Amino acid sequence: MKKLKLLLILFSLSFLAGCIDIEELIELAADNSGKYSMSIDMTKFLEFANTMKQDKEAKKAPEKADTTIYFKDTGESFVQLSDEEKRVFKDGYCKIFMDEANGKMSLKMGCPFKNMNDLVIVKKDLAGMMKKLELMGKARGKEEAESSLSDFGGEKADIDLMPHINPSEKQYTFTALPGKISFSMNDNNKLKDLAANDSIMQMMQQASMLMGDMTTTTIIKLPAPAKTVSNAKATLSDDKRTVTIKSIITDLMEKPTEGEYTIEY
Numbered sequence: 001m002k003k004l005k006l007l008l009i010l011f012s013l014s015f016l017a018g019c020i021d022i023e024e025l026i027e028l029a030a031d032n033s034g035k036y037s038m039s040i041d042m043t044k045f046l047e048f049a050n051t052m053k054q055d056k057e058a059k060k061a062p063e064k065a066d067t068t069i070y071f072k073d074t075g076e077s078f079v080q081l082s083d084e085e086k087r088v089f090k091d092g093y094c095k096i097f098m099d100e101a102n103g104k105m106s107l108k109m110g111c112p113f114k115n116m117n118d119l120v121i122v123k124k125d126l127a128g129m130m131k132k133l134e135l136m137g138k139a140r141g142k143e144e145a146e147s148s149l150s151d152f153g154g155e156k157a158d159i160d161l162m163p164h165i166n167p168s169e170k171q172y173t174f175t176a177l178p179g180k181i182s183f184s185m186n187d188n189n190k191l192k193d194l195a196a197n198d199s200i201m202q203m204m205q206q207a208s209m210l211m212g213d214m215t216t217t218t219i220i221k222l223p224a225p226a227k228t229v230s231n232a233k234a235t236l237s238d239d240k241r242t243v244t245i246k247s248i249i250t251d252l253m254e255k256p257t258e259g260e261y262t263i264e265y
Contacts, residue, residue: 022216026119030223032178036122037110043103062100069094069135071111077133085129088113088121094135116176123174172259181220182230182262217246222265231261 021041028034071092072078078086092111097104111126113119129135174183225240234245243263252259 021214024216024218025221026123026181026219027221028119028223032116033112033114034119035110035112036119036126037108038126040107042105042107063098064100065096065098067096071129071133074133074135081132085125085132088118089126089129092122092126092129094130116178116181119176120174171256180262180264182260183218184260184262185256214249215246216249216252217244218261219244220263222263224265227264229261229263231258233258234261 023039023041025037025039026034027036071094072086072090078090081089089111093109095106095108097106097108099105109126109130111122113122171186172183173186175181220243222241222243226236226243229236229243231245233247234243236243243261245261247259
């Protein structure tokens with residue numbers, strides 16, 4: 001597990017942000033309940049990490065791990081949440097998977113929701129729960145992680161993932177009502193300024209030149225056929241109940257309006 005812990009520490013560092021692909025899934029039921037999840041494919045990151053191995057490490061047996069942590073089982077960290085956070089996120093989870101022999105590594109977090117208001121909260125705050133509940137530390141053994149991190153300048157073991165996953169996310173507003181969901185820009189010029197001045201976004205742009213593009217795919221499964229979908233890049237399933245929007249995050253930094261969508265069903 002030591003190798004996995006170190007890989008997760010490295011993943012937490014934003015200079016490798018260009019090595020991952022994100023899939024966001026929203027599943028809506030007819031009663032407006034559903035499930036929200038975010039999957040982060042770190043296969044390209046694992047390939048990069050393998051190139052950094054020393055000869056001694058290369059001879060070790062490939063590592064395999066499959067760990068799921070439920071938010072409600074995080075002890076004191078969960079107890080310290082507000083009553084509203086406990087209500088919304090009690091069934092949330094984080095799953096870490098690694099199969100080094102087959103070159104696969106992924107992180108998945110998800111949470112069911114009871115209504116549209118809860119969906120908005122889950123989408124906004126799910127990644128932040130990773131930090132609040134210290135899930136990265138719990139997944140890899142916090143004491144060892146903090147010790148290892150001293151080699152990287154003493155960074156804390158648990159960070160807020162969302163600014164590192166997609167730093168432009170906070171510049172959009174997500175709304176959800178029965179029959180209509182939307183994801184819209186707050187200020188187009190503000191995001192362009194952010195892309196020019198934010199250190200994480202600049203690192204992501206540089207990393208993409210070396211290691212390939214970082215993609216984000218949003219998949220929305222509807223309880224009824226879509227009537228209108230505003231995003232020109234969106235694709236619809238044959239029954240019009242599944243909307244898929246795929247983008248390259250560095251492209252969204254240049255044309256942030258391409259990340260917007262309004263879906264009526």
